[in-house]
Structures are given as C-alpha cells and as structure tokens.
Amino acid sequence: MNMIVCVKQVIDPEAPPASFKIDASSNSVVPPAGVPPVISPFDEQAVEAALRIKDAVGGKITAVSLGTGLLRDVVKKPLSMGADELVLLEDPAFDGGDSWSTAAALAAAIKKIGEYDIVFCGRQAADWDAGQVGSGLAELLGLPSVTLAKKVEVMDGKAKVERVIPDGYEVVEVSLPALITVSNELGEARYATIKGIMAAKRKEPIVWTPADLGVDASTLGTAGRRIKMLKLFQPVREGTCEIIEGEDEADAGANLAKRLSEAKLL
C-alpha cells in the first residue's frame, strides 16, 4: 500500500486566544512569541490513519508539506511517527497561495511521486479552516474522495471508511486509488518513539521547486491565487460578565440559580 499524506505547518491552534494578534497594516497574523508552530492536528491524525494501515498490511508512507520557513523539527514529525519519506515544496514561488494554488502544487508533487493507493489529508487546516485542499486534490487528480474519516481499513483494492455525519457515521466503500480526509474522531495520533526521532534526524527531506515539478510558476503561490483577501480582523468581544459571588462556592452556585431565575432565564 503506497500512501501519501499532505501535512501543513501551522501556528499552534491551541495557543491561548489572548496571544493571538493581527498586523492590520499587512493583513497578516503575527506568530505568537515563544509558541512554536506545529503540524496541523488533523494532518497528524491523517499520518496516524496511514500508519494504522501500514501496521495492518504494510506499505510506504510519504509525507508532503508545502510552505516557506518550514521548521525541520516540526515537519519531520511524520517521519518520527513512522512515515518513510518526506517531500517539501519549499520555494518562495509556492508562498502566499490560496486553496487553489496550494492544491495545484500538491497535485503536481503527488503526480511526480507517482505510485499511490491512498492520498490522505486533514479535514481542514487549523489556520484557515477551509477544508478545500483535499477535495480539490481529488478533483485535480481525478480520484474519488471520502471526507471526514474516523476509521479507514483496506482490503481487496478497496478502502472501507467510516465517515462522520452529524448524528453518527456512514460506512463507505471506495475503490482505490482514492483521496481520504481525516477528522479528529479517528482518535489520538501516536507519539514519536526515540527510535523514530533518531531516524527522522538522520533522514534528509527531498526538496522540490516549481522547476522540479515542471509546473508553470504563474499557477502557484500568490500568482496563482484566485481569491483576494480584502481584510483580516479580530472581532470585538464585549465581555461584561456578571460574576456571581457567595460565602463559598456552593453559596455562589445557589446565588447563580437565584440570579438566573430573577433574570427569567431559567
């Protein structure tokens, strides 16, 4: 089973909300000081989905990350978890893209990798929360897709996917090759082992530029963007919480009940 996992480096989405800052003049996010970036959590779970298949039936996993300023310690995480290869699309020409140009570049890289049975993505990147690149890749590569997977198994050239729906899940069978996006219901990603971390340290990523992919730079990054961002801003929070006090915590709880019934809320 040959598997490709698309993994994006993002600002840590679990950093405290108070640390989130925007530079209005450049319409961009200021990375919080002292909080290192991470790979997007759903992508980590996409790596986990691939590893579970590798554990079950064997295979090779190639992680692909696109971006600039990719920290090796961060983007090597899939390797330390057990992936076999890492391909980086790291070139200024890839920078500033939207979902369209990102998918176009990733599709070209996946074609160059060549052999694959499953392409995994996260359900959405934890920064822009778009959830488009996976389906876009499927379309560009002409693959069937199943989104929001919480379990993936393979047998007889097919994948059986449990797909999250609002009140439960569907069991979907899809012919391979296919594209699958992974949701957090898949369960926690495994920790890297010491052995994995050592192996990842020694492993050099393969770095590809637009020329390596044989794609026209006008379809990539900022140049290939189809969408324009007019404004990026932080919504104002009003924040006038009435704190209910009491002699002790229990008393405060009782007072809350009184206050809410006075206010005719309950």
Add this chain to the structure above:
Amino acid sequence: MADNKGVMILAEAVNGKLAAISTELLGAGRKLADDLGEELSAVLVGSGVGDLAQEAIAFGADKVYVVDDALLKNYRTDSYLAVMEKVANEVVPKVVLMGQNSVGRDLAPRLAFRLDTTATMDCVELAVDPDSKLLLRTKPVYGGNARAIFTSESMPQMATLRVKAGEPLARDDSRKGEVVNIDAGLDASAIRTEVLDTVIEEVEGIKLEDASVIVAGGRGIGGPEGFQELEELAKMLKAAVGASRPPCDNGWVPDTIQVGLTGKIVSPDVYIAVAISGSSQHLAGCSGSKNIIAINRDADANIFKEAAYGVVGDWKKVVPAFKEKLKELMG
C-alpha cells in the same frame, strides 16, 4: 463573466421538509439577489423531492430547478457533483451557495474545482460589494480568532454559509415562482463510492440543535460520572447536554454532542458551560447563544469574556448547590 447571472442555492430535504439550512440560504440568497437585481433560484436535489419546490418558493426562490432521481436519494459525492455541474453549466449562475454542513463541506470545494472556480467555506456573512458587485465573503479563520473578508472574480462565485448564520424569510405561500425539471442524466457506474451502512448514534432526550437550554461540560468534568451529574441538571431544565471536544475525544460522551467549529453549531437561549475554558474553536459553536453562563475555577478563563453570568469555583461544589436551589425555586 458578463454571462453569469443570478444567485443559486442548493436546497436539501430532511424528513420531507426543506432543511433549516436551506431556508437560511434562501433568506441570505434573496438579499444578495435583490442587491444584484437578479433572480434567486434553488436547486432541489433528491428522490421524491418535487413537492418541496413550492416550499422553496414560499421561502424566497424565484425559480426552482428540480433534479429528482432514485439515485439521488442519499448524498454521494460523485452523483451530487455530476448533477450540480450539469445544472451550473445549464443555468450559468453568478453565485452558488451551499450550507456548511455534511453535504456542503464535501460538495462545495469539489464542485468549485470542477467548475474551474473557487469557493470560500464557512462564511458567516455574505454581501454584494456596492462598487465591484462581487460577492463579499466573511469567514472566521484561525479557529474563530479572526475573520477575513474574501472576494474573487472567478465565476461562479461560490461559498458555503455557516448553519444559523442566515435569517430565513417568513414563509409566504402566496409567493409565485417557476418550477423547472432537469433530468439528472446519471450513470450509476460513475458513482465510485458505495454506502454499506449508516449508523445513527441516537442521543436520548432533546436534540442539541433544537434545545433552548444546553448544559455543556468540558475537560474539567473529568470523566463520564461527572457528565451524569450534568445529565441530571439537564433533565431538570429540559435541556440538552453538549460537550467541548476533549470529553468526546476521551470517550466520556458520544462524538455527536461535540459543540464547536468541527462539531455542532448551537444557539440556545441559555448555554451553561461547565469546566470549559472557552477556546476559540469551542466558541465558534456556541457564541450565537443568547446567554452564556460559565462555571469555571479559573477566573482568567477565556469563557468569562463571552459569558453573561459566571461563577468562579469548582463545579463539583457549585453545580450541586445550583441544582438544589433551582429545585427549590421551580417548586
């Protein structure tokens, strides 16, 4: 670009009625169509859904394209994609809108790439730019920490609208509109996925989406026993029980009651958040509540920034006393 005309929404049927999200899309779409001075159409896709065309008109559509086919009974990416591609190519709309629900999340990006255009997902506001006449798409990003306004000249302009972000019009059964049937023209063999089973994890009691009061617990609840206590409070209040993500991830409660960016979007009158810190991703699902009540032992927890009323303290002490007093007050 000059040939693209009108606003089109994807209408979905649920239990023989128009889905709530579809009426919300019709409300939002009506406003955009009026601002553009163009038509609002709905595409009604499914099996045996033709009867709902009049309902779509009553909620604001000028025209309804009905694509009725047994193969469309349940959502499949390939079948719905083929149908929407066909309709979009025949009608050539300027704007195509879907809901940010399990259909729209899957279908909108795929259709956008198929139509060689681009979509903006999970918008909370849609408007027509008075100068350019382009669609302005406001979307929360960074888990809700920020919002971005996007625009694009690629036609058709596509977006998904967050559940409950649109206001349905009052139903007016005297509204007139046109109904056009379009043949699905589907080839069953081109549908590359097969649904073997659908497992519904029914939660007892009131549904989260319908509840006017919700009691939600977070990581600080500590385990399934704690949720039993919240369950009892919810029963007293005729409320539904919700959760932040960690209790779902830890298996204390079913995944289906997760509230937030990647869970349910709720807007009850009262949302009681117990031992929830108030991450931006959680607030994305509950900040539409009329009143958030926070119980948290950390006075600096972000949830207090959103809450109307709060108690700083250990929920294990606060909640039992809160329940006792409520019982007394409710007689």
